[in-house]
Amino acid sequence: MLDAQLLRSQLAFVQERLATRGYTLDAARFQSLEEERKRIQTDTQDLQARRNAASKQIGQLKGKGEDTSSVMAEVAGLGDALKAGEERLAVVLADMQAFVASLPNLPHESVPVGKSEADNVEVLRWGTPRSFDFEVKDHVDVGTALGGLDFETATKISGARFTLLRGGIARMHRALAQFMLDTHTLEHGYTELYAPYMVNAESMFGTGQLPKFEEDLFAVPRGDGSKFYLIPTAEVPVTNIVRDTVQSAASLPLKFVCHTPCFRSEAGSYGRDTRGMIRQHQFDKVELVQIVTPDQSWAALEALTGHAETILQRLELPYRKIALCTGDMGFGAAKTYDLEVWLPAQNTYREISSCSNFETFQARRMQARFKNEQGKNEILHTLNGSGLAVGRTLVAILENYQQADGSVVVPAALRPWMGGVERIGA
C-alpha cells in the first residue's frame, strides 16, 4: 500500500510512476475523495469535540450538585448530526482506504521501463546449455518412461494440473527441498520455519493477494461463514509474522526460509503450460523472506537473489537473471529479478525463482514497524524470493541431466541428500 501522504503531496509524481507500469491512477477520483474526507472529518471531529466538552461539563456540574439541564439540552441537539457525520466519515474513510489499497507499488527508479515481458532486461547468464548427441525429451517423457511421473493417475485422483511422483523421482523431489533448506540455513544465515498452509483474510491482505487477486486463490469454507485461504506461497504466512508488531532494531534483519506446498487456482491461464508439471494447482517451494530496515533493503535484494542463484549453480543448471520491466512486475513489487532455468526440450529459459523488494508496500498494509534510532516507529521493508521452486527444479534436472539410455544422472551436489545415489533408472 502506498503512503496516503505521498498521494496527497505528490499526486502527479505517483501518477507518472504508476503510468510506467501501465496503471492509470484516477487522480480526479482521489482528489474528490480526499476533499470529501477532509470536509467530513473536520466537521465530525468538531462535533465530537463539542459533545465531549459538554459531557465533561455535565460531569463537573453534577459533581458539584448543580443543575445540568441547559447543557444537556444543548448537547442533545448534536445527536443526530453527530451520528450522521460519524456514519458518513466511516464510509468515506473506507472508500479512501479501498482506493489506496487498490494501487500497485511504485517501481524503483532502477527498474527498466517497459510494457511487457518483451521489455525485460537480461542481467546475466550463467552456465552453458549442454549439447545433446541424441534427441532431447521433455521432462514428461523422461519421467514417465522412468515410472516416476504419473499425470494420468493424478488426474483421476484430483483433476488437471496435479502430479503424482513415485520412487526415485519422488525421492529427488524431497532431496531437492532438503538440499535447499540446508544450504540456506547452514550457509546463508536463514532461520528455518514450519508455517500454516491455510491463512486468514487479514494475512492475504497484508502481503497483497487480497482484495484484488481473490480469484487466484483456493478458499476453504468454515462453519461460521468465514474462510481459510490456501497459501499460494510461503511468503504469505512468513511475512505476516511481523504483522501488527514493532521490531527492535537489534533483532533485524529477520531472515526466514520455509518449505511449503503452494496452491494456485491458475484461473485465467487455461491452455498455458498444460503439459507437464510446469504450472500446477499444487507445487512445493522453498521460500526466502527477509524483513529489514529501509536502508538495507536494496543490498538485501541482491543478496537474496544471490542465495537463490547459489542453488542453481550448485546443481549446475544453466540460468539467466532477468530484471523485470515496469509493465511486467507484480502488484506489490518495487523491483523484481526473475531467475530462469534452461529447459533444453523447450529450447528456452523458464522462470524458476522470482525475487522482489516490496519496500514498505506490504509492511504498511501489515502495520509492520521497527523502532528507529530516534526511537520512533518506522515502517519496515520486506523482501522475498523463491529459493527455489522445487517442482520446476525437478523438471530442470530431468531435462538437463537426461541420458541417451533414458536414465537421469543425479547432480553431484544433490547426492548427499539422495543417499549417494548417482543415477535414476537404467
Add this chain to the structure above:
RNA sequence: GGAGAGGUGGCAGAGUGGUCGAAUGUACCUGACUCGAAAUCAGGCGUAGGCGCAAGUCUACCGUGGGUUCGAAUCCCACCCUCUCCGCCA
C-alpha cells in the same frame, strides 16, 4: 464437543457510568548527585489520524463488532482469542 477462568499501555497490574488515555510498579530516556557505576531524587515516556508555517490543538483506540447513555475501560448483546479441566483425536 462439555465445564470454568480471563483478555487494560513494552511487561506486570489497578480501575465496575463523569475531572480516566487510564493509578501504581517495572523497563526505557533525560537531568541532578558521583572520578565513574550502583543506589537515590526530579522530569519524561502508548498508537493511529485530522487541522495548523509553527507553537499547538482536536479526534479515535482498554480483544472485535453492535447497543444503552448527554457521557462507556466500566452496563447490555453477539462474536473472536487465550488458559485450566473432561471427552475425542493424527
